[in-house]
Amino acid sequence: MSHARHAYLPAAGRDVFLPLYDPLTKLLGADRARRKLFDQASVQPDHEILDIGCGTGTLAVAIKRWLPSVNVVGLDPDPRALARGERKAMAAAVSIRFDQGFANALPYADASFDRVFSSLMFHHLPHNAKLATLGEVRRVLKPGGSLHLLDFVEPGRHSLNPLARWLHASERMESNTQERILGWMGEAGLLDPHPVAFDERLFGRIVYYRASAPAQRDSVSVTTGSRPDCSTRTKSR
Ligand SMILES: C[S@@+](CC[C@H](N)C(=O)[O-])C[C@H]1O[C@@H](n2cnc3c(N)ncnc32)[C@H](O)[C@@H]1O
Numbered sequence: 001m002s003h004a005r006h007a008y009l010p011a012a013g014r015d016v017f018l019p020l021y022d023p024l025t026k027l028l029g030a031d032r033a034r035r036k037l038f039d040q041a042s043v044q045p046d047h048e049i050l051d052i053g054c055g056t057g058t059l060a061v062a063i064k065r066w067l068p069s070v071n072v073v074g075l076d077p078d079p080r081a082l083a084r085g086e087r088k089a090m091a092a093a094v095s096i097r098f099d100q101g102f103a104n105a106l107p108y109a110d111a112s113f114d115r116v117f118s119s120l121m122f123h124h125l126p127h128n129a130k131l132a133t134l135g136e137v138r139r140v141l142k143p144g145g146s147l148h149l150l151d152f153v154e155p156g157r158h159s160l161n162p163l164a165r166w167l168h169a170s171e172r173m174e175s176n177t178q179e180r181i182l183g184w185m186g187e188a189g190l191l192d193p194h195p196v197a198f199d200e201r202l203f204g205r206i207v208y209y210r211a212s213a214p215a216q217r218d219s220v221s222v223t224t225g226s227r228p229d230c231s232t233r234t235k236s237r
Helices: 015-027 030-041 058-066 080-090 127-138 163-168 178-187
Strands: 046-052 071-076 095-099 113-119 140-152 191-201 206-212
Touching: 015 030, 015 080, 030 058, 030 095, 030 113, 030 140, 030 191, 046 058, 046 127, 058 071, 058 080, 058 113, 071 080, 080 095, 113 127, 113 206, 127 140, 140 178, 178 191, 178 206
Parallel strands: 046 071, 046 113, 071 095, 113 140
Antiparallel strands: 140 206, 191 206
16 A cells, blocks of 8 residues: 555555545454454443544544534544544534644653553554554553553465455564564553454454553653654644
8 A cells, every 4th residue: 555645555555545544444344343452441431531533533423422422532643534534523423632643752741641442553553653652542542541452463465354354464564463562562561452353254353452551650651752742733612
């Protein structure tokens, strides 16, 4: 997939395909996967939630519908995807803050969120942004808060699923193995990183991960990205 026009890989690979992203992922069962990710997170009614790489806002909007009292912030570098998220939130009559930004340089204060979600986003990060992203997640999580991450795993050259082999044939996927993701989570200072569940889908194998911030803040810092001032785009509905 090409991303030469942006400093990020858009949801559907190219801007022109973005309108297809929601119908296609729905068809492939992504809604069920996002619900399963939410269910593993034991979200409480007063929680502050961050969805990194929120794309068109499907998970952020769904969380507000499932538990209206939580505060939800969605972050993504793609203004087109965020605009879709804003329209979705408006149609659902829910209030969500959408920020434009990068997961490896989060524009939020330390210890701001109880839960961080990452749905089908991690494989969009270049290799060198993956550890930095997990370091940022660790920094913005409140003590005892947790990360819930859902992503494809690299299918391997010998996978029997040709669709998965074709879809995930990129250098970004090469570092997306379960072992490396769990290793980076630990390196970033997140505790007890582990896979919670697996699903085989038409488009490949997905893994649901969980890891926690330590119960007390310490001085671990893994961030390598520069942190901008609060985002260039902040909108609530
Ligand atoms: C496949 S989409 C997933 C969107 C959404 N989370 C979902 O469940 O449908 C991947 C998203 O990651 C975003 N992305 C790419 N690079 C990013 C980065 N460095 N930080 C945050 N998001 C990024 C893309 O813009 C895209 O919206």
